[in-house]
Amino acid sequence: MGLGTSRFWFPDGLVAALVSRGFHVVAYDQRDAGESSRLPDRRVGPPLAALLRREAPAYSAEDLTDDGVAVLDALGWDDAHLFGHSMGGLIAQRLAIRHPRRVRSLTTSSAVPSDTKGLSVLRYLRLKSVVRFAALHYPETPEGNLALATRVARLLAAPGQRLDEDDVREFVDKEAAHGVTSFRDAKAQSRQVGAKWHGGALAGITAPTLVLHGEGDPFLRVRAAYDIAAAVPGARLRTMPGVGHFLARASWPAYADEIRALADRADTRPSVAGWAT
Numbered sequence: 635m636g637l638g639t640s641r642f643w644f645p646d647g648l649v650a651a652l653v654s655r656g657f658h659v660v661a662y663d664q665r666d667a668g669e670s671s672r673l674p675d676r677r678v679g680p681p682l683a684a685l686l687r688r689e690a691p692a693y694s695a696e697d698l699t700d701d702g703v704a705v706l707d708a709l710g711w712d713d714a715h716l717f718g719h720s721m722g723g724l725i726a727q728r729l730a731i732r733h734p735r736r737v738r739s740l741t742t743s744s745a746v747p748s749d750t751k752g753l754s755v756l757r758y759l760r761l762k763s764v765v766r767f768a769a770l771h772y773p774e775t776p777e778g779n780l781a782l783a784t785r786v787a788r789l790l791a792a793p794g795q796r797l798d799e800d801d802v803r804e805f806v807d808k809e810a811a812h813g814v815t816s817f818r819d820a821k822a823q824s825r826q827v828g829a830k831w832h833g834g835a836l837a838g839i840t841a842p843t844l845v846l847h848g849e850g851d852p853f854l855r856v857r858a859a860y861d862i863a864a865a866v867p868g869a870r871l872r873t874m875p876g877v878g879h880f881l882a883r884a885s886w887p888a889y890a891d892e893i894r895a896l897a898d899r900a901d902t903r904p905s906v907a908g909w910a911t
Contacts, residue, residue, distance in 0.1 A: 636720030640668030792850025792878030848877030
């Protein structure tokens with residue numbers, strides 16, 4: 635899933651839609667999120683500052699990418715159809731570049747291009763939304779966590795899309811049951827977003843690729859999807875009307891259908907799906 639969020643932020647309904655289309659779905663927590671390992675608590679600065687620093691505050695983007703391959707190894711899977719959303723989409727792109735033999739197909743959703751570095755990332759971000767996120771402050775209580783998650787979802791929703799507590803209660807309850815509140819950890823977010831990529835370019839991706847992006851995304855400009863699709867040989871672009879950065883219920887069938895169609899084109903063998911989170 636995205637920056638600082640755990641695997642629990644993948645909606646059960648979207649997972650069910652993929653399972654019903656013949657996939658075996660696996661999600662994992664990237665380092666510094668959810669139940670995964672955390673680095674020592676040291677001063678790293680806010681996420682935007684970490685993004686613009688020349689040196690990574692903790693680990694590299696290659697490390698985050700190799701974590702995904704470690705999950706495949708633990709499962710005993712030689713390869714998988716990858717789907718990543720937001721920062722997960724960025725990691726999925728890089729996995730397809732760095733480990734091409736492990737990727738049957740690649741679906742990157744609402745993500746910036748992997749080739750983007752430093753200040754150039756800013757041309758894809760809607761800075762008003764970044765400022766609004768930075769201003770969020772809620773008490774660290776069960777009620778505060780639910781209120782914060784609801785506000786985050788609303789900030790990520792498409793214009794006119796109405797979201798309430800019921801749309802995020804699933805994620806908050808799952809995190810609470812496992813003793814995590816990943817989306818609150820700004821230091822972990824800084825370490826993740828500050829990880830620097832030294833690998834190859836998008837033009838080196840050989841896996842069949844689908845680029846998805848919500849046309850109503852209030853956080854990340856649709857231009858990011860166009861640039862990814864233009865850079866990856868043979869990539870297909872699909873922009874989704876009425877869809878924001880938050881994967882709301884109405885978008886699940888279309889996402890599942892698109893991922894299934896890509897997998898069918900990529901490989902006629904029984905398929906498995908890996909979530910890049």
